[in-house]
């Protein structure tokens with residue numbers, strides 16, 4: 001059975017706080033566990049007036065991933081949402097996580113080719129729409145020290 005996956009990036013809305021992120025993740029874990037969705041949510045705190053950015057991987061049955069994606073993309077707690085990559089894989093990257101959360105420390109992402117620039121307009125214009133977009137899955141897994149993809 002193949003598993004659908006989707007990775008998007010977005011910018012957090014003004015007022016986003018650790019408490020709001022914790023609420024989102026708590027609700028997500030309940031919904032995702034009930035709908036066979038696994039994945040990771042990475043929050044990169046902003047600099048220079050940016051609130052921060054999200055990168056999220058959702059994986060599961062394709063109809064479930066699509067309907068959850070619609071709900072998430074309609075959520076006003078983030079904006080400038082861009083789907084980087086989606087498709088089918090043989091197995092899940094994060095089978096044990098109904099939604100893992102990580103907040104990246106600035107020093108952790110300083111040298112990271114994609115994450116360091118997540119909040120820049122240039123990233124949205126060039127990387128998010130360019131051919132590099134489909135390289136984010138291995139990057140996310142690397143960031144979580146997950147087992148390499150087949």
Ligand SMILES: Cc1cc2nc3c(=O)[nH]c(=O)nc-3n(C[C@H](O)[C@H](O)[C@H](O)COP(=O)(O)O)c2cc1C
Pocket residue numbers: 024027028029031032041054056068071072073074075077078099
């Ligand atoms: C960055 C971000 C990631 C989210 N991820 C999930 C998720 O993985 N699962 C989930 O059920 N809700 C997630 N949500 C919350 C949904 O957008 C939405 O609030 C939830 O589905 C409840 O919708 P409702 O209030 O219309 O019932 C996320 C929200 C944000 C802002």
